[in-house]
Amino acid sequence: MESHATRLTQAHIHLDRLTHNLRLIAGEAPGALLWPVVKANAYGHGAQIVARHLVESGHRTLCVADVAEAMELKDASIDASYIVLSATLPEHSEALVANGFEVVVCTRDMVEALARESKKAQREISLHVKVDTGMGRIGIRPDDVSAFLAHCREFPTLRVRGLMSHFPRADEADKTYSIEQLKRFNRIVEATKDQGIEVYHMANSAAIFDLPDSHFDAVRPGIAIYGLRPSTDIANPKVGELRPVLELKSRITFLKEVPQGHGLSYGHAAHTARASLIATVPAGYGDGVSRGLSNDIDMLIRGTRCSQIGNVTMDMSLVDVTALRGQVKIGDEATLIGRDGTEEITADELAAKLGTINYEIVTRIGQRVPRVAVGN
Numbered sequence: 001m002e003s004h005a006t007r008l009t010q011a012h013i014h015l016d017r018l019t020h021n022l023r024l025i026a027g028e029a030p031g032a033l034l035w036p037v038v039k040a041n042a043y044g045h046g047a048q049i050v051a052r053h054l055v056e057s058g059h060r061t062l063c064v065a066d067v068a069e070a071m072e073l074k075d076a077s078i079d080a081s082y083i084v085l086s087a088t089l090p091e092h093s094e095a096l097v098a099n100g101f102e103v104v105v106c107t108r109d110m111v112e113a114l115a116r117e118s119k120k121a122q123r124e125i126s127l128h129v130k131v132d133t134g135m136g137r138i139g140i141r142p143d144d145v146s147a148f149l150a151h152c153r154e155f156p157t158l159r160v161r162g163l164m165s166h167f168p169r170a171d172e173a174d175k176t177y178s179i180e181q182l183k184r185f186n187r188i189v190e191a192t193k194d195q196g197i198e199v200y201h202m203a204n205s206a207a208i209f210d211l212p213d214s215h216f217d218a219v220r221p222g223i224a225i226y227g228l229r230p231s232t233d234i235a236n237p238k239v240g241e242l243r244p245v246l247e248l249k250s251r252i253t254f255l256k257e258v259p260q261g262h263g264l265s266y267g268h269a270a271h272t273a274r275a276s277l278i279a280t281v282p283a284g285y286g287d288g289v290s291r292g293l294s295n296d297i298d299m300l301i302r303g304t305r306c307s308q309i310g311n312v313t314m315d316m317s318l319v320d321v322t323a324l325r326g327q328v329k330i331g332d333e334a335t336l337i338g339r340d341g342t343e344e345i346t347a348d349e350l351a352a353k354l355g356t357i358n359y360e361i362v363t364r365i366g367q368r369v370p371r372v373a374v375g376n
Ligand SMILES: Cc1ncc(COP(=O)(O)O)c(C=O)c1O
Pocket: 037, 085, 166, 203, 204, 205, 206, 220, 221, 222, 223, 224, 230
């Protein structure tokens, strides 16, 4: 038995739902290439499982954050074109060129380093010039586009394949800012349309659903492929058809009757209000269950919502299963995210409790949690 198969807390990755979500998204962006984003371990879903499934379903271009993420997938023999989305440093140019990764560029230093390296290796490299139309993060200024492109063209081994930008606020109900950004990007598209750029791309998940004019030649969906909404403010009702790909499941390893007033877990942050049956579940902050959620979340056991109680610890959490006395057993499944019977706990529910977004809930799932493909 592989060591990870002995782990009781597992992330179940429903590949059939991934396929469903991709079809839904493709239907929203007809005519555009679909370049799924698998950075940060595929938003916590397991980069290799997700990327392999995407490639097997015909998606040949994947977006990652950095060189290491692209290398991990390439080394796992997942044969795709990788676009490295974050800014890289000249010291990465050798690895970028040697592996044939596509590079998002926004500094002249990086362009020159890639030019030197690609000339040395006698290998053409594809660039995507990133323009900051309002994200306020990486990207050249819109008024620098034409000079920057001219600089890139000085080097015969560089090919500017794409010109791209990114939305910071497309997930908001009020699209005023995003529409302004889109106008800025459209002016750039117009000004560069004779310069051989093959792919203009801008849309993230929110924009795919709510800003059809932003689809251009390719879209870069992240959160939506995992079946999660970019926010609760997306207007397009189709977003309601997304299906969450990930479930976080564990098992009860210990059960104990305790009296009223019994202190539970580190710091005794909770005491039993009455004689209680308390279950131990081997999932804690080492698995990505934030300690900040202590005494605030539920787990589903035998289809029933049961309150987590006491501080979440590194490896274990306690659950009040008094309502299940006589039914619950050691070895029973405990669902932290996902469905059991008619009950469901969503990443959105946990995000609201933690004051964060669903992206962070799934991305933070610990490295030691095996990602297990189900529903292929
Ligand atoms: C440049 C870029 N494009 C696309 C995405 C995907 O965004 P989302 O997950 O909101 O679809 C991201 C994610 O952060 C990104 O950084």
